[in-house]
Amino acid sequence: MVESAVENVDVRPVNKKENRALFERREKIQPKKARGDFRRLKWIIMAVTLTIYYVTPWIRWDRGEGAPDQAVLVDFARERFYFFLIELWPQEVYYITGLLIIAAVSLFLVTALFGRAWCGYSCPQTVWTDLFIFVERLIEGDRNARLKLDKAPMSMSKLTKRVTKHAIWLLIGVLTGGAWVFYFADAPTLLVDLFTLEAAVIAYASVATLTATTYVFGGLMREQVCTYMCPWPRIQGAMVGDESLTVTYHGARGEPRGPHKKGQSWENRGHCIDCNQCVAVCPMGIDIRDGLQMECITCALCIDACNDVMDKIDLPRGLISYDTYAGQFDGNPEKKLKVRLIRPRTIAYGAILAFVGAIMLFTLLNRSILDVNVIRDRNPLFVTLSDGSIRNGYTVKILNKLHEVRKYHVEVTGSAGLQSWFQKEGPKDHTMIVTVPGDSVSSVKLFVSIPAANLKSKSTDLDVTVVDRETGETDTQNTSFKGPEK
């Protein structure tokens, strides 16, 4: 037994390159609990992200009569998307495109700056796996106890622990799926409906699907999701540059590694005492001392573990630390971490973000609350009336995006002798006023007739002008009037 302040752990990195066969059963990884700054940061981020996820659908937002009072709501039934102040119609889904661009470029930017920070801290897979491991540790104990339990024959106590663990995992899964569906319907109503078995089938199906995926991904598959299923690690690999921060083992300082006895000299040897704590805490089953690897999610738990060890043996912290690729060959333990945040790459990402953000903000602020579509009848193209004039039919759709009733005056211009009327209430309604209820579309049939003698060619340009009677907001749509060959 080596006399040392730190106990040497017997652990083998599951995902070491040499260990890999092409097809192999998964070897279970039992990560040891880490303590330190990064572990604390991860707890905080877990708490914040989970809170946002579970609480958001319960935030109320008063939109007045007839509109849902849920702050964030994807309302498929009424074809609206509500996000606090913003309210989107189906034809405005392009905002989603903007959001996706922003999300992607943000990920690029964060990756260029801090490496795979998304993977290590805020990815749902990481957060829920962390939560599941926390539950596992609470019930079955830390790494050693779990390894022992895995080897132990089935007994009452083992069965109890296993059943409890899986039951809590499933419960978390149900809560996860449960929270998801609240984004798509009024949360308090849906909660009651779910329990009274009156909710829609799709709601139960969603809960069931998300329960299953949460349980399987967070409890059973864990790191395999990141390694084999997720495309982000591969994409992010292209975003990481020489100057991106990433979890780094400083080989120049650590090597040659070997066990160290208390009081022994540190001359002619590295600072790594080969205690394998970094491997034991790794949820991805790698040895960070092999260098940057595809599996590494940069969760920095190995940094915590190593710093802990360095403290015990009175060596400076940071044998494993966040550093850039450029900095990792510098063996000086005293050196200050140098990071250049402003680089051509980050400037480019930042500029794209600002550009897309500005476009979105601009269109959002200048969003029209009146939208008009004029659709000409094509069958028949035109109708000859008994007095010889030609008539065309149009469908005029007026969108009122406000929540109050609005009245619009409709006028058609473009030809001498033109007559226009709605066929809505009676046979001929020349008043040409359309009333559109709040937050909806009104569609009216519009007829236009022009004496045949006034038609210069078989197609005549017409303008349909819709004016809000109160605010004066105007929308003019150009359309054509078809007649017989001249």
Next chain:
Amino acid sequence: MSDNIEKDEFSGTQTTGHEWDGIKELDTPMPRWWLWTMYATIIWSIGYWVVMPAWPLVTDYTKGMFGYSSRGVLEQELAAAVDAHSVDRAALVTMELSNVKSDPQTYQFALSGGKSAFAVNCSQCHGSGAQGAAGFPNLNDDDWLWGGSVDQIYETIKYGIRSDHEDTRVGDMPAFLDDELLEKDQINDVADYVLSLSQSGQSAEAVARGKEVYMENCASCHGENAKGLREFGAPNLTDAIWFYGGDKATIVRTISKGRANVMPAWEGRLDDVTIRQMTLFVHSLGGGE
């Protein structure tokens, strides 16, 4: 099969005895999962034969335990679809047709149903846009042979024109030449007169002679002012719309041979709800009175 079992020297697996150009085929067993899947499908198919209609017999087929049939399901779904509109259907039947417009829900139900019923039953003659053709009236315009109010349209659809229904209306355009009622010259003259009512370019003498012929033979149905009479379905001859065509040759033919197109009666073929739906749809096309 050959009796001597041969083993491949590299893999140790038995061969099938087949050999091509020195390459022997290994007798590798099917993957276990594959076999189990196949056995499961066999078992499944036996259960399926028992439960579902499956085997054709000479004049019939095995019905299965549940008596399932896709036709039965279709009938149920159709009945359910009709049932789903029971309120609208009841409203449409009880309401005065001319009042339906003031009830948006029922009106919308009528227009949607009428549109599809029109496409199935009427578009063959009147065209998919109800634009008509020579001999088949355009239903979009404002010229109505038998009247364009909802009630008149309803009557026309229900009983037809010159149909086999006992309440049908008949208005005959006689064949003035074939039945030797008029001479060829007279027909020529009267055609000129009729054309002169809506366009110029005819010889004044022919028009004057034609007018005399018209007053004696045609005014009784088409009216002295030639504006038509709906009691007989007699068209207005002064407007811009021609039922069979407005050129002189067609008019001469119409007067010589007569016209008697048939609009079928839909009572008995379609239920009253559908006829009412079609009525309101046709009325909404833009020419309804």
